[in-house]
Amino acid sequence: MGVRRRESGWESERLIGGAIEAAPIAFTVLAEDGRYLAANGAASRFSGYSRGELLGLRSADLSAAPARTTDAIESVFRTGSGAGVRQLLRADGSILRVQYRLAPAQLGPDRLMVAAWWPADAEDEAGAEEEMAEEGAAADSAAQARILGLAFQRAPIAVTVSDRAGNYLALNDRACEITGYSRAELFELGAFGVVVSPGPPPTGDLTLLPGIRSGEAEVRCRDGSTKTVAFRAATTILAKQKVRIGVWWETG
Secondary structure (H helix, E strand, C coil): CCCCCCCCHHHHHHHHHHHHHHCCCEEEEECCCCEEEEECHHHHHHHCCCHHHHCCCEHHHHECCHHHHHHHHHHHHHHCCEEEEEEEECCCCCEEEEEEEEEEEEECCEEEEEEEEEECCHHHHHHHHHHHHHHCCCCCCHHHHHHHHHHHHCCCCEEEEECCCCCEEEECHHHHHHHCCCHHHHHHHCHHHHEEECCCCCCCCHHHCCCCEEEEEEEECCCCCEEEEEEEEEEEEECCEEEEEEEEEECC
């Protein structure tokens, strides 16, 4: 039956959580003190720790510079966002350079930190992508996907899930806030109606785009203006269907 569009907030949370869980981009949710509260399969794979092991650690435990990592988390809570490159200390003692994007999020009474991160070097990234393509969502965890979906639904980083034709299947609140469109309007427009550049792929199929892509894009807003956003996008498999998950944020 495949994946259907989820227009209500709680349905989008479920679909976003499932897509995040299966994505070849690491997504994590941290407590204020840096403890991991949720992590997807890619976070486990990149770090070399099992998910259970990760949930017993703090972000600083996976850093070659623990004090700097702690300072970065505290800074994000003060300023509202953070990005850069860090040296990830893996379970086997090796170092993996990763790029990251951090943002605070509110989940009920709790202040959390959401993070999206990926290998900074193309060779490491290509290997990770091959593993994810082979495994798909086999490492799915319903409880972790639910926490990830809830946290990223309210995060100040836009998250969208699209089908091969660019139709939005799910999106979070931040996508609406950046563009000024309502949820219903974004579902009607789809990715090709919102993203001005880069334009649609020659094949018209988003899921056939090679690799994990990043860069800048121009998005159309409801008031007729355009905004420049930075993005990270990848194809993953959800309910036996290829989908495109993207995370994006304003560059200004």
